[in-house]
Amino acid sequence: MAIAEFTIIPIGTATTSLSGYVADLHKELERHSDVRFQMTPMGTILEGPLDRLFEVIRAVHEVPxxxxxxxxxxxxxxDDRRDKPDASMEQKMQSVAAKLS
Structure with a gap:
């Protein structure tokens, strides 16, 4: 399982506000229910098979x-870690949290 973080920036828009574009990107991501995603203030994190992540990013790239x-x-x-079958967004965060304890 791979994790990808991506940021899409529309250029040449009529306004500096991008929240409308971000909302449209979110709607497109929801259409791909086989891939987990987490939006952040600066980008989006996806989790799933690498080939599928490329397909989803391509679809979202077209939205703007x-x-x-x-x-x-x-x-x-x-982040395409193949030595651990349970590599996930949660596993990465739990690993850091355990080291902070």
């Missing part, structure tokens, strides 16, 4: 274009 953006910049970070 469909809503009038002339240009879109997407940054992606991937």
């Amino acid at each position: 274009f469909l809503n009038g953006a002339a240009r879109v910049s997407t940054s992606i970070k991937i």
Whole structure:
């Protein structure tokens, strides 16, 4: 299982506010119920099979274009750990929490 963090930035919009675009991205992510996601103030984290994550990110990348953006910049970070079958968002956070205790 892979974890990917991505940020999508629409460029060439009529306003500096991006919350409408973010809401549309969220709606698209909800359509992909086979992949877990967590939105943060600065991006989105996905969890699932790597090939599927690429498909979902590609679909979400298209959303700003469909809503009038002339240009879109997407940054992606991937953590693809294959030595642990239980690598997940929660497992990563629990590992850090255990070390803080």
